[in-house]
Amino acid sequence: MIFFAVLVVLVVIAQIAEFFIPPLEWMYHAHIYIAPVLVFYGAVALPFPLMLGLALIAGILLDALTVQVIGSRVEISLGWSILLYAVLAGIMHGLRPLFIRGRWEVHSVLTGICTSAIILAQYLMITFRRGTFLFTKEVWWQIGGPGLIAMLMAPVVFWVLNWIARVTRYPYLPERSFE
């Protein structure tokens, strides 16, 4: 439970920190997302009920801090991010045995893909709402860029979280260390 609490605190901090990280102009204004990397680590490291709990907290935060309410219209209803996080984290959770055996490479790649999937899902939802379909090079970079960055960040973040898990004596650690 201590490790779960640490993950929750880190997700909250990451979500706030994202407000102060400027988008990357050289990557077509792609944003850097840290919270999904933490959530997807939680998806493979935590047991199912706690994984759902983490997805719930991260989803509420993402929705509450970014959703747009204009007049009497909500662009993406509160709750969709929870569902997205839960589904994607559920997929990652299915690969937990691999992670327990110490194989983190697949999960790093999947973290990037899932991060992009969240942004793609958001884009599809606003596209359906606003009407016109628009898929330019910039759109693909803004969807793929954060995933790419998350993929690169994942090994370092996983290593740090693994260390925190050991410090907090979390029982479900991978058999093989991150080396």
Added chain:
Amino acid sequence: MNRTSIIALLIFGAILGYFLSFGADTTRKFQAGIYQFFAPFFRTGSGLEKQITSVRTGLKSLDELEKENAALNVDNRQLRATNQALRDVEHEVNRLRHALNYRERSVFKLIPAEIVTRDASTWWHTVTINRGKEDHIETDMPVVTDEGLVGKTTTVSNTISIVLLVTDENCKVASSVEGTREQGIVAGERVTGGLAPLLDLNFLTKQANLQPGQKAYTSGVGGVFPSGLFLGTVKSFKVRELDGQAKLAPAVDLSHLEDVFVVTGRK
């Protein structure tokens, strides 16, 4: 799947259903509550961000200084540091004086506000400001600078508010073009490609034939934005199947915003 997991899934489903059932008002209240809760963290983060930027600028000038003169002595460093600090103060004084002048000569009742955070999401262009209900800010109030229109408030909590920027596709502003009878709707682009985002001025007549450099202002239609606020300058004009569309360069450089004013009414 064990019993604990099934129970967790049921609880999760119930909470999810509860959130999905939220209407616009409930969502706005919930969002305002969350922003209010995090307001101290945002303010601290904003302060830290400014300090880090200031330190970075200081280090950069030291680097340049070292290249220019390797034998720089301690006295020189102290003098330069003092100079830098004074320059920061001068910049701050100028900025505030500028803002104060604008406030005094403006025809609107203005509440000054500082940008606390910028947009953290990919698809929405918003900023948060350090004013809220306690400062008599309400939803759908125009936000301006002395250069022109910035956007409008959407969610307002006690001490912090979200401002939807004019560069967002959802921020639609009725506008007119100087020297013509043309009227249209300005909205942001969904995806920003270049370094500076542009605005779309839609629903013009096909014969509008706007020229680069012409200025667009708010027309006052719709009730949210008063007339006469500078929106942007025409960059290009094209005729589409049903209407004419102009691309505008926004009047305000939104990427370097520090201070804004919320329009609460006319004087």
